[in-house]
Amino acid sequence: MKDQPSGNQRVILVTGPSGAGRSTAINALEDLGYEAIDNIPLHLIPRLLEAESVPRPLALGVDIRNRDFSVGALLDLQREMTAHPGIAAQLLYLDCAPAVLARRFSETRRRHPMAPDDSYSEGIAMELELLEEARTAADILLDTSELSPHDLRAQIEGWFGDATGQQLAVSLHSFSYKRGLPLGVDMVFDCRFLDNPHWEPSLRGLTGLDAPVAEYVAADARFAPFVEKLTDLALFVLPACVAEGKAHLSFGLGCTGGQHRSVAVAETLARALADHGWQVSIRHRELERRGLAARERGGTGEGAQA
Structure with a gap:
């Protein structure tokens, strides 16, 4: 080409x-x-x-x-x-x-x-x-x-809907570092410094889509500032990407197993960006592999270390 x-x-x-x-x-x-x-x-x-x-x-x-x-x-x-x-x-x-x-x-x-x-x-x-x-x-x-x-x-x-290509699609990918980076992500952020629900027996089998896990991760004092800084960075970068003519920008959020922390951060960041009017899709790679991504919030599942 x-x-x-x-x-x-x-x-x-x-x-x-x-x-x-x-x-x-x-x-x-x-x-x-x-x-x-x-x-x-x-x-x-x-x-x-x-x-x-x-x-x-x-x-x-x-x-x-x-x-x-x-x-x-x-x-x-x-x-x-x-x-x-x-x-x-x-x-x-x-x-x-x-x-x-x-x-x-x-x-x-x-x-x-x-x-x-x-x-x-x-x-x-x-x-x-x-x-x-x-x-x-x-x-x-x-x-x-x-x-x-x-x-x-x-x-x-x-x-x-904007056939000129100026509407930018944003995608967020949670993943496990054990399995490597997702294909084609533009920016990657490490969530492994956050408190790990894996070490709580009652949370180990759940995922970041479940309210108890999301609340546990959010209780870490570093969580809110981290998501705020990610949101600020995205809101700074996205308009520039539109001006450049990009059609798509993807962010990777990784943790050890791709089950708890990265999922919770991706979900929270997606809501924040959607509140600012951006079109956002979410992919939870490790949950999709195990058939857990589509289940309703509040369900249970068996999990590896997140």
Whole structure:
């Protein structure tokens, strides 16, 4: 990809399992002023971006229907575009619960592209396993399980309604230092100096999404000043990123196990930034790996050291 002559070319890569609403999302982006191309072969995307100028932001649907599709190739393309100074790229992953996908295929009586001769349930399971790494690497993850097509369009408008690319999406990633830094984070902050709920037996199996853990972490006298300084830094940096034409900025919050302290800090920081009008998404990497991120607050779980 050669350098763009001026400004940043905004590109949204849209992917996710079949039946999760990718076509609805692509159509919604097109209505917002994006040049939308669905089911585009991955090898054609770099050639598309080599054009002297693309007057509109791009929304590119990529999925398993492409004969050259692979998650490795998609993530390589994501990294290449993220590193390119003339491109503001984001990977949008439309997620959906397996039971909901099964219901949608049953209602439409469509064959699953990964299992045309078998049950759609087998195809769904294979596709979700294949796409797991792309889900983890996504800049923005939208769970469509409880969304109607109208609701999904509203979500897309909220995230991408400014087709000029001047609306900046902010993402916060909690993670475990044991498993390394999340892919593509712009700034990383260490939360390991805060009091650790892991050493309280009644809190060890809970997460930072649970009120007792959040209250325990917040009781550390260093917590409030830390979050305040993070908020001040973000509010200082974000307008400058908008002026530069960036479409996305991500912050990493890490602790030992990615279960307690980093989760609590990420949730608190997200609320603070949302209160200032920023569009914020949260990813709890270690909780997602263990199926805990989507459960309701106040539940219980088993955990490793946080």
